[in-house]
Amino acid sequence: MDFINRESTSFVVVDVQERLMGAMPEDIAETNLKNMKILLEAAKILGIPVTVTEQYPKGLGPTIEEIKESVGEGFSPVEKIVFSCARSPEFESAINKID
Template structure:
């Protein structure tokens, strides 16, 4: 695999996963950081909708942690929502079946908590042969130290560290298109 195939996202190969951005879990997060996370996940959801890239939401123990934030769900109303009890999303067969059936090999990861569900999912996705792009400004933990350690571990495991704007412009590839004109406004 070439460097470009590893480090550059391709709209024909990519899928977006939003891990456990749920009502009650969000209440435990730093408000300012949560605002940045939801803004960035929202930008990514709008971008992939425009580019026809599949989205998958996961929700950890909905009875206790609530549903995914409504403001995010409304940006991808048709996207599957998978409830889980395992920390890794890969622990529920439907998650892996959905990804494999999509034919997508590049997985864009967002969500929480970075050092628990995100970390375990990324490691298992890498083990399963997926290229993982970890959107550092769209994942969070209650404690910044936990976030930092987890990001480092995922990078060592082969996840590509990235940010919301990099994802957006890699998926767009060129300026001047209708999609570029519409989506570039999201990051101004």
């Protein structure tokens, strides 16, 4: 039994941006970042595509550097202005383009 099917799976990193991370208590932000980096490495190893979103980057800043570096080549965040990814046409379009 397959638990993860690469053809129908995407790892989504939602709004890990400078101002949002800066609003978290430092220990929580560090733990979250550590865990996200582990999951991004697992996605690479398993060949799972990664989609990154940014909520209104003009106001909240870009995705933090550590996540950009972990995603690596091909980093291209999906910008959105609605808080929910599920209500973002840009996010829906990006997810539907994944092979």
